[in-house]
Amino acid sequence: MLAESLALTAALFIIGVVGVLIHRNAIIIFMCVELMLTAVNLTFVAFSRFYGTAGQVFVVFVMTVSAAEAAVGLAIIIAIFRHRQTINLKDINLLKG
Amino acid sequence: MQFDLSMPAQLTSALGPDLLLMGGAMILLLWSGWRRESDEHQRSVGVLSMVLCVLTMVAVGYYAYRGYTATNGVIAVDNFRWAADEIFLIATLGTIAMSLDYNRREGITPGESHVLLLLSTSGMMILAAARDLIIVFLGIELMSIAIYVLVGLNRRRERSAEGAIKYFLLGAFSTAFLLYGIALVYGATGATNFVAIRSNIISYSLEHSGLLLVGIALLLVGFGFKVAAAPFHMWAPDVYEGAPTPITAYMAAAVKAASFAVLFRLWLEAFPTLISTWHEAVWWLAALTMIVGNLVALAQRNIKRLLAYSSIAHAGYILVALVVGTNLGSSAFMFYLFAYTVATLGAFAVIVALGRAGEDNMGVEEYAGLWSVRPGLAVAMAVFMLALLGFPIFGGIGFFAKWYILEAALKAPFPQTRLAVILVVMSVVSAGYYLYVVMVMFMKPRSSTAILPERAGGWTRAVVWASAAIILIFGLFPDALVSLTQRSTPAVSKEVAQRSR
Numbered sequence: 113m114l115a116e117s118l119a120l121t122a123a124l125f126i127i128g129v130v131g132v133l134i135h136r137n138a139i140i141i142f143m144c145v146e147l148m149l150t151a152v153n154l155t156f157v158a159f160s161r162f163y164g165t166a167g168q169v170f171v172v173f174v175m176t177v178s179a180a181e182a183a184v185g186l187a188i189i190i191a192i193f194r195h196r197q198t199i200n201l202k203d204i205n206l207l208k209g
Numbered sequence: 210m211q212f213d214l215s216m217p218a219q220l221t222s223a224l225g226p227d228l229l230l231m232g233g234a235m236i237l238l239l240w241s242g243w244r245r246e247s248d249e250h251q252r253s254v255g256v257l258s259m260v261l262c263v264l265t266m267v268a269v270g271y272y273a274y275r276g277y278t279a280t281n282g283v284i285a286v287d288n289f290r291w292a293a294d295e296i297f298l299i300a301t302l303g304t305i306a307m308s309l310d311y312n313r314r315e316g317i318t319p320g321e322s323h324v325l326l327l328l329s330t331s332g333m334m335i336l337a338a339a340r341d342l343i344i345v346f347l348g349i350e351l352m353s354i355a356i357y358v359l360v361g362l363n364r365r366r367e368r369s370a371e372g373a374i375k376y377f378l379l380g381a382f383s384t385a386f387l388l389y390g391i392a393l394v395y396g397a398t399g400a401t402n403f404v405a406i407r408s409n410i411i412s413y414s415l416e417h418s419g420l421l422l423v424g425i426a427l428l429l430v431g432f433g434f435k436v437a438a439a440p441f442h443m444w445a446p447d448v449y450e451g452a453p454t455p456i457t458a459y460m461a462a463a464v465k466a467a468s469f470a471v472l473f474r475l476w477l478e479a480f481p482t483l484i485s486t487w488h489e490a491v492w493w494l495a496a497l498t499m500i501v502g503n504l505v506a507l508a509q510r511n512i513k514r515l516l517a518y519s520s521i522a523h524a525g526y527i528l529v530a531l532v533v534g535t536n537l538g539s540s541a542f543m544f545y546l547f548a549y550t551v552a553t554l555g556a557f558a559v560i561v562a563l564g565r566a567g568e569d570n571m572g573v574e575e576y577a578g579l580w581s582v583r584p585g586l587a588v589a590m591a592v593f594m595l596a597l598l599g600f601p602i603f604g605g606i607g608f609f610a611k612w613y614i615l616e617a618a619l620k621a622p623f624p625q626t627r628l629a630v631i632l633v634v635m636s637v638v639s640a641g642y643y644l645y646v647v648m649v650m651f652m653k654p655r656s657s658t659a660i661l662p663e664r665a666g667g668w669t670r671a672v673v674w675a676s677a678a679i680i681l682i683f684g685l686f687p688d689a690l691v692s693l694t695q696r697s698t699p700a701v702s703k704e705v706a707q708r709s710r
Contacts, residue, residue: 118396125389132382141378148385155392163399170343170395174388177350181381184357188373195367201378204371206451 117158124151138189138199142182149178210275214282223279223286226268226294227334233261234327241320248313254320255309258327262302269294281404283341285474285699292543292697293337293470296550300463301330303554303672307455307561310666314566315363315453322362326459329355333467340478342391342401345471349387349435352467353380356460360452366567372451379434379444387431393424394479403479410482425480425487429494435468438494438528439501442521446509449517450571454564457513458557461520462550469527473542474699476531484534491532496631498525503635506642511571512560515642516553519597522639523549529628530614533621539698541613544690548610548680552596555676559590562665562673573646578655583662587650589677596680598643599636605684611636613691 124147131144153171160167193199212223221228241254269291279286305323312322332351339345357380361373395401397420398409415421433441449457480487502522509515527549530542563579563586564570579587596607615632618625665673683690 125385128385132378138374138378142381145378145381145385148382149388152385152388152392155389155396159392159396159399163395166343166401167392167395170346170392170401173343173347177347177354180354181350181357181384184354185377185381188357188361188370188377191361191364191370192374194364195370201374204374206368206371 114158114162117154121151121155121158124148124154136201138192138201141201142185142189146178146182149174210277212277212279212286214279214284220282220284223277223284224338226265226272227331227338229268230261230265230327230334231331233264234258234324234331237261237327238321238324241324246318246320248318251312251318251320251322252309255305255312255323258323259302259305261327262298262305262330266295266298266302269298281340281402283344283402284338285340286338287699288697289470289474289539289543289699290337292694293466293546294334296466296543296546297330297333297337297463300459300466300550300554301326303558303676304455304459304463306668306672307458307558308453310669311453311455311561311564313666314564315366316566317363317453322359325355325359329359329459330463333463333470336467336471337474339471339474340403342395342403345475346388346391348471349384349468352464353384356380356456356464359456359459360448362456363453368451368568369453370451372448375444375451376448379448383431383434383441386427386434390424390427390429390431393420393427397421397424403475406479407482410480416483416486421483422486425483426490428475429487429490432468432472433494436465436472436524436527437521438524439498439521442498442501442524445521446514446517449520450511450513454513454557454561454568457516458554458561461516461557462553465520465524466546466550469524469531469542469546473531473539477534477539477699481534488532491528492625492628495525495528495532495628498522498528499631499635500525503638506639509642510573512573512576512646513571515573515646516556516560519639519642520553522635523597525635526611526614526632529618529625529632532625532628533617535617535621536698537620538617540691540694540696541610541617543694543697544606544613545610547690547694548596548606548683551676551679552593552607555673555680556590556593556597558669558672558676559586559593562586562669563662565660565662573649574653575659576646576650577653577659579650581655586665586673589673590650591647592677592680594643594646596684598640602684605680605682606687606690607680608684609687609691 128144128148132141156167156170212219214220244250273291277286329352332348336348357377360376361370363369397418398406400406400409437445502518506518530538595604599607599611601608615629618629
């Protein structure tokens with residue numbers, strides 16, 4: 113049972129990582145990061161079947177914090193959209209050198 | 210006195226300075242929302258924030274003076290924590306002082322910017338105290354979320370918004386790695402407490418558990434992003450350039466220091482028995498970071514990007530202390546952190562002092578002939594550059610900081626001779642860009658079209674002179690600081706001292 117859960121979460125996490133690496137739209141990248149966090153949460157739940165509640169406590173913290181992170185992140189995405197009328201990272205390239 | 214962390218009341222008093230800062234920040238948040246936004250109001254909030262910082266420093270000093278200890282629990286009460294706290298608070302104090310003048314010039318009126326700095330600092334203090342993976346996660350997020358906002362503080366400037374989005378996406382990405390690492394370490398050991406992790410690794414002989422190794426590798430990747438170690442450093446120059454200059458100083462000094470502090474405690478308290486496993490990885494991380502940071506810095510002509518790569522290089526030097534891992538390495542780490550923080554803060558304060566609204570004059574060439582128009586600032590900047598370079602006497606404590614890292618590397622049970630050689634060679638390379646800045650300021654003639662920089666605000670000048678004074682005075686009398694840092698080590702177990710590779 114544990115092995116299957118871990119394989120599932122690893123697959124989810126890798127899908128998230130690949131999504132972050134190949135997409136260039138800020139919102140989609142952010143969604144992929146959230147997918148990675150979901151994979152982490154599932155991992156915690158799977159382990160907490162063996163070790164007790166610590167893992168489940170962790171899940172609650174992760175969800176709370178990622179909600180706060182989403183609030184800040186979406187505000188930043190709106191701020192950049194107001195400047196460039198796009199959230200495609202390919203077009204957001206003032207800073208380089 | 211020993212705190213019993215299983216009792217809520219005693220846990221609360223063990224978190225005294227942290228709670229003082231958080232509570233004070235909450236009150237200041239209300240106060241800054243109370244009145245209409247204006248420059249005067251922004252300044253009053255800023256000054257009150259600095260007062261709160263000083264009060265917290267006194268509280269931390271008091272706790273350190275009383276020599277409190279604690280039973281094993283979710284937080285640590287030791288000198289490592291207090292020393293790290295004082296470094297974060299010094300950096301915050303300097304950053305707020307710079308922001309007062311910077312915000313006026315750029316027309317940033319919300320007083321909340323100072324409060325966000327305080328909240329971020331309370332996250333760092335939590336990180337310095339953390340002895341449980343849950344607390345590590347909460348501390349990192351408390352610190353980072355406030356910084357995401359601060360990088361985009363000047364949202365009318367496009368570069369600031371661009372820096373914010375890059376930092377946010379990379380920061381969230383790296384946090385996911387960190388969390389997955391935490392989950393796997395928890396899964397392999399069944400514990401989130403550092404000490405429990407260590408004892409479980411020993412008692413269940415998990416040295417070769419694949420789950421644990423993958424977890425540690427993911428943790429290292431996550432922290433690599435946070436401290437901007439190569440090859441996870443790509444975000445740093447862009448974000449440092451885009452962020453408002455005081456916030457860049459804060460990220461280069463305090464955020465890096467906090468990430469390193471928790472990395473040190475985690476590695477030395479939870480995984481000392483696995484040193485043969487992680488040693489190689491951290492070794493390469495340190496070597497690569499030193500080499501990449503210094504070589505790429507040579508090509509930079511924007512002062513903020515130059516200091517960004519310099520801060521990457523310094524992350525490499527600090528990682529050398531982690532590779533060493535002994536008590537000596539840990540106290541060399543704390544000493545280095547102090548020297549680096551003060552020098553970085555001072556260098557960015559000079560940049561703030563010479564900047565113009567809109568931050569359009571960040572080329573190193575703009576400083577040509579600075580000696581002839583602003584001799585004081587030119588001399589101070591030279592001191593900071595020499596301190597970052599590790600030059601004797603004129604570089605003050607910068608020299609001793611490198612000296613102690615080298616000493617720790619060579620005196621380790623297994624001397625890190627090759628790393629020490631890389632460190633020295635890369636320090637010589639770094640002279641190429643630090644001395645270039647000094648050369649431009651003192652030897653190049655000032656172009657006739659160059660605008661005379663306005664006289665800097667009083668707070669910024671205070672930061673410049675205080676940093677320069679600290680560097681030079683402690684450079685003449687390093688002994689007091691050395692004895693302080695020698696007592697500021699986490700509970701490093703015997704396994705590290707007598708490890709076998």
